Amino acid sequence: MYGRIIKNIILGVFDGVVYYVLFFVVIPEVFSRTMNMPIEPPPLLIMLMLGIFIAFGVISASVNPFIGIVFEVMSVILGALVLLMILGGKFATSIEYGEISLEISVEFKPLIFIIVGFSVLYAIMRCFERLSHLAKE
Amino acid sequence: MFSGFNYVLTLTSLLILAVLFMPLIIFIWDFIQNPTCLTIIPGEDVTPIGDNLYNISIVVSYCSNVELRDVLIQVGNITIEFPSLRKGNVTREITVSVSDLEQAPTEGRIEASIAGLYKFSLNFKYRVKGVS
Secondary structure, three states: OHHHHHHHHHHHHHHHHHHHHHHHHHHHHHHHHHHOOOOOOOHHHHHHHHHHHHHHHHHHHHOOHHHHHHHHHHHHHHHHHHHHHHHOOEEEEEEEEOOEEEEEEEEOHHHHHHHHHHHHHHHHHHHHHHHHHHHHO | OHHHHHHHHHHHHHHHHHHHHHHHHHHHHHHHHOOOOEEEEEEEEEEEEEOOEEEEEEEEEEOOOOOEEEEEEEEOOEEEEEEEEOOEEEEEEEEEEHHHHHOOOOEEEEEEEEOOOEEEEEEEEEOOOOOO
């Protein structure tokens, strides 16, 4: 029994870390490098999100699979919301160049919406996948 | 069944993201390579057309392969609009009044949509010495 609990916790932590790395590290890093802009979320938010993702992952792996699905979907929705919050769909900066001041802004909302859309689609797929596994069992 | 669909979904999403990302990357890369990628050059032809009004030809030069849509260029009181702007030079005739030309414009803005997907705006202000 303890073995199963430990296995579920390890699986949950792994799931949580994967979601965290995907939504909080990989996608913002790609945007940061492409747009040549620094994206630095506050350290408190980083710790909070990592904790929430891991908690959702552990709960999803430990509880009844039907309830677990809900937490898995919540992880994806949270990830999508975090992306929207960090990136905001708009990049703006101002540059002083001698006596000329420049204000530049670029909106990349379509890209964010596509990422969020595919995340939700992926979450729905995972739900059907788990439900079909449960039906087989 | 689901694993196959998962691969298809992942591949499709990566492909669509790459296609959507490409114009933005090319546009930024072109501007990093050539900061004067978009330039507005006043032509030498000035034709008087009436009381204090002149026709001036303006050449807009753009170097990127990514099409710009809904382009709006505003310098002082002068506004030029293009439904789309492709690589190359475009000449446009504008009508200006003497009062527009008397005072050198100190601010302006350029608005456009990169490949019709990403809105981009650039506001510039020239600070005249001694004026805050």
